[in-house]
Amino acid sequence: MKQQSSYRIALTALFAALSYAVFTFLQIKIPVGADMTSIHLGNAVVVLAALVIGGPLGGLAGALGMSIGDFFDPVYLPLVPKTFLCKLLIGLITGFLAHRVGRIGHSDDRSHILRWVILSVSLGLLFNVIADPIIGYFYKILILGKPAADVSLRINFLASGINAVVSAIVSTIIYMSLYPVLRKQSLTLTPER
Numbered sequence: 001m002k003q004q005s006s007y008r009i010a011l012t013a014l015f016a017a018l019s020y021a022v023f024t025f026l027q028i029k030i031p032v033g034a035d036m037t038s039i040h041l042g043n044a045v046v047v048l049a050a051l052v053i054g055g056p057l058g059g060l061a062g063a064l065g066m067s068i069g070d071f072f073d074p075v076y077l078p079l080v081p082k083t084f085l086c087k088l089l090i091g092l093i094t095g096f097l098a099h100r101v102g103r104i105g106h107s108d109d110r111s112h113i114l115r116w117v118i119l120s121v122s123l124g125l126l127f128n129v130i131a132d133p134i135i136g137y138f139y140k141i142l143i144l145g146k147p148a149a150d151v152s153l154r155i156n157f158l159a160s161g162i163n164a165v166v167s168a169i170v171s172t173i174i175y176m177s178l179y180p181v182l183r184k185q186s187l188t189l190t191p192e193r
Helices: 002-025 042-053 055-071 077-101 110-143 146-184
Strands: 028-032 035-039
Touching: 002 042, 002 055, 028 146, 035 146, 042 055, 042 077, 042 110, 042 146, 055 077, 077 110, 110 146
Parallel strands: none
Antiparallel strands: 028 035
């Protein structure tokens, strides 16, 4: 039990570092007036972490990694709380659907696993497509004012949509490619009850 807890903590730290690195160094920034948005694969790491180590730890890993990325970028610094909340919820939604509803950790049927991975990843990222721009809109009204927030909202919906589609494809391909190896080596985790 203690060994599995250490393994979970290590994987959480690894996914946090990976989400930070992917978000920080593999993004295309899009200036929107005084604001900025980006196309990135950070969300792919969040949902991948939720699939591998479960929603709570996967979401926490992604939230920490991407929030740290925001913290060290002066343009994104004011958005740290929004990033933390949205990424945590992506992981919670994805992990809940994949592990609690779809029970992918208890199945050997690849088509069952693939269906639930696609569904859970899609719904977790769909949440972000809606929540991230809307929460960001109200948050930016407080910081930048209404006209800047209005312009930013449209671009953020587009960027979030692109991020979601690319992240869903990438994370599903990676997870389904790694799953047989992880399972064979007994490295898959069934999230704690």
